[in-house]
Amino acid sequence: MQEITLNTAELLAIPALPLLGALAAGLFGWALKEKLSHIVTSGSVILSAILSVHVFIQVMNGASFHGNFWTWMIAGDFVVPVGMLIDPLTTIMMMTVTIVSSCVHIYTIGYMHGDPGYPRFFAYISAFTFSMLVLVMGNNFFTLFFGWEAVGLFSYLLIGFWYQRDTANKAAMKAFIVNRIGDFGFAVGILAVWYYFGSVEYKTVFAMTPDFVAQNVTLGFMGWEVTAITFICLALFVGAMGKSGQVPLHVWLPDSMEGPTPISALIHAATMVTAGVFMVARLSPMFEFSEVALAAVVIVGATTAWMCATIGLVQNDIKRVIAYSTCSQLGYMFVACGVSAYSAGIFHLMTHAYFKALLFLAAGSVIHAVMAEQDIRKMGQLRKYMPITYITMFLAALALSGVPPFAGFFSKDLIIEATMMREFTEFGWVGTFATFALLSGVFMTAFYTFRMFFLTFHNSDRVDAHAKAHLHESPKVITIPLMILAIGAVITGMWGVFVLDIANPQIVEGYFRDAIFVTDAHNPLMILAEHGPHGWYHFVFTAPFWLAIGGIGLAYVMYFRQTAMPAAIARAAGPVYTFLLNKWYWDELYDKIFVAPTRGLGTFLWQKGDLDMIDKGAIHGGIIDSIKSGAARMRNMQTGMVFHYAFAMVVGVFGLLTYLMLSA
């Protein structure tokens, strides 16, 4: 294979085009009006997609790029460059992002038609595309963080796009703040990477990692010791959990469905939420050296995959079903990364991007048709009215359920088989747990997908009369993106396995080359190749296939044949059903243990700390008064209120810190 050099101008144009489009629509949307706004933004994103495909082909043929364009900041020996790393992992992300984004742009022309914020919406989604491209194309932790925060910002803006709705505003804020909790971990991870490696560039850090691990550097806090590499990976993974909606930071993702449907497809299904998976794969040369971090990734991923699937079983909002499915599928991808089958994780990321974006856009088409109704109990028999939406959604549902030969089957099957092969030396139970979670998840996925599908398109006709009068297939500008994505949902699985050789256990010889690193000590794909089943027909003998078929079958029976059954089961299951319907009460729990105490603590510090203690106590009353009120506070110390104790803890920690520093 001969060396092909990538054109730097072309590489820069890929993120620059959507940015320019966004600026044009954002700043001059009032002058461009609807038509020019969508032409300039969609045009630039489509162009960017064409260039991405071009770069993808070049990289597939052996090209790569690594270089810095300018220095962002210097302070002493702390240097942050801005540059790009273009390799197979990058290009598969670039291509997925720009293609899905192009489809969503075109779709939006029809979906958002007539909305007063039309140019603004296009500006946001183009700017989002730019941010996402920065995220994947960067060559260091800071470009990653920059893109990371920027996609978070546009996610915030787009969830709250319909700012009159209070629920949308709340969801936007929740998304931002929960993501920020993840970013806390991410930022700490970056600090540690800089501290231990003296660089923030991937290549430099990765090259140093093996030696660094060999030095066995640890870091301790009050008797708790952890190796530095594990600390770094876990901290960074907290960021990934936030962005990718993993338990316990998943609570924002289902609420983000308050945003317009095109962004649910683009941001909260296909691209942004997969950034965490991308991060772990990108950082595989670091994660590979921490068994603890990998086990944590598997545990979190498997828990999310299973738990969100259970919630998805009973949801009635069409978008929420798909949203929980997204959380759950992201869990699969994380498990893949955690068991060192990164290539399977990224493969699933790609196939998922197409079929999940398709599911959302098709759901949007349905919502559009039934006058903004999202409750699947008020749909039914829609196949008669919207055949294209029906067929494309059917394909997407098959792909999500993992039915061969559709896209999801190949990637999901690979993940599950790899998980079965991976044995953790220290945490033996993790593999078993993950296998169980993923297998039962397959059954539930197939079930809830087809439950939603049957309730929407088959079953009895429950559409109200008002909506029925307007019921019609969506215009071409909406259905064409569905069809494009449907192609992706059908072929990307086969394409990945047979054309790209994405699942090659010898990573270096397969599609990913040196973009992904797996130590020989635990390469599940290798074991799979040696000991696993062979032949294209082997799916017939594997559990995932039959579980998927079983899930679809059960959905068929319950929502196609015995339509009285679901209600009976719900009644019989009683508390379990309510528990699932209320999403395991995560929101209520967080309100109780975080939100309310934080507010209480804030009020307490303000009223008691600032006003009473400092102002009244120290300033006005002087020492005598403060002694008096101090005594009163002592009496009140055992109040039984959480935030009082929390306050005492904060003070205690500061006291302890000061003491430790002074005594050391």
Add this chain to the structure above:
Amino acid sequence: MDLHNVLDFPILSLSIFLPLAGALVIWLFVRGDNAVRWAALIVSIASFVVTLPLALSFDTSTSHMQFEEFHPWITTFNINYQLGVDGISMPFILLTSLLTIICIVSAWQCITSRVKEYMIAFLVLETTLIGVFAAMDAVLFYFFWEALLIPMYLIIGIWGGKNRVYATLKFFLYTLAGSVLMLVALLAMYFEAGKTFSMLAFMDYPFDFTWQIWIFIAFFIAFAVKVPMWPVHTWLPDAHTEAPTAGSVILAGILLKMGAYGFLRFSLPMLPDASQYFVPFMVAFSLIAIVYISLVALMQTDMKRLIAYSSIAHMGFVTLGTFMFTQAALEGAVIGMISHGFVAAALFLCVGVMYDRLHTREIGDYGGVVNVMPVFAAVFLFFCMANVALPGASAFVGEIMVLIGTFEANPVYMGMSTKWVAIAATTSVVLSACYTLWMYKRVVMGDLVKDSVKTMKDMTVREFGFFVPLMVLTLWMGLYPLPFLDFLHVSVAHLIEQATTSKLDAAAALVQALPVIDAAHH
């Protein structure tokens, strides 16, 4: 090549006294409110232009004071009119002259009583602020430091809100109490260091450890009040809420920086051993500022009060970075201050824009502002996101540098790892998002319900105009901070060298040498 070297032109003196001269001219010769406004604007723009050469012909390769001026003043006490700037003080002078223009423009319509006095107060304030940052003689510094209380006092006291008397009194007493101790410390240093008030001489003089400790404490009280640091911060929310918009802008933009500047100019280079000694306290107070104050900010119902608390929290990063003695942390502290000068100033202006329309600062009185003021909502969001320190905004550069510097300071200065301090400070990532976005949601987002909000009109061109330079600077500094950092590199490196070189050996040597010198005298 440098303007001041070729012409030997006293740029610093001109920067200091041009606003004062302008104020004098306005006082004596200008009649009519509108004429006063224009005159003040012209003076402030001229003053800004005059300060530009400080940056443009600044020599980034030296840590020596530049644009120096020296004239004997009160020779009996060896007090001199000595000026000079380095990379740390120079940016603040430009920030001052820039923000003064914005203050004058922002007051165009909302100040209708005593316009002339108002404008004069701001121009005099500009003089004193630039004087503080340019002075290299301790008495001159002290003179400007105290003098600025008068215009600030008047601005809050005359054009302030309902509770202005309480707020001004509190502000005045707090800062005065701090200043008195600073004066005592300066006098003590004068006698100890051989009857000189030269700040450069103070930096060179080897004070022994006990001296350093006591002087540090005195300085600490003076500077901590200004920063302000917990627990002497409670004057700030009151002063901010009662101050007119432009008063808040100067207060947050410049006045708060004087305290941290004091640490950088006095405590660190003059008292290195005491500074090292007090690191744990400074760290603890900074962390409290970041965590405690953020939680308090969360529960505020008054927008100005909320932003005031947010300012204190951000200044926590500055004091943290100041006492880490690493290049990244110290540069981050200065960048953080300048950035805060843009962002907090702009946030107060945003509140001012709304206050001019509804005459209330209560969050609960708003809601759905975006429906009637879309352009304003975008501008407000821009600065809210900058306040949250989103990458791309200037605040991020300052905060991440402080965190990096704090994290890496680790093994050198303390047995207890500052890694955990950096991690604790990183919680600001979450807390700042909570209080800022919650405020934004309640004020700007939502449906249009309140009748009063329905009457609000979007920003005028004049109002939009004064946000533009702040937006440009915030983005510039966030996306391409190198030009700003270039000013700092050498000066900060020099400062770190001063702050980490113990004076104790030299002090001990001096003590031993003294009898010999005394003997020689006799």
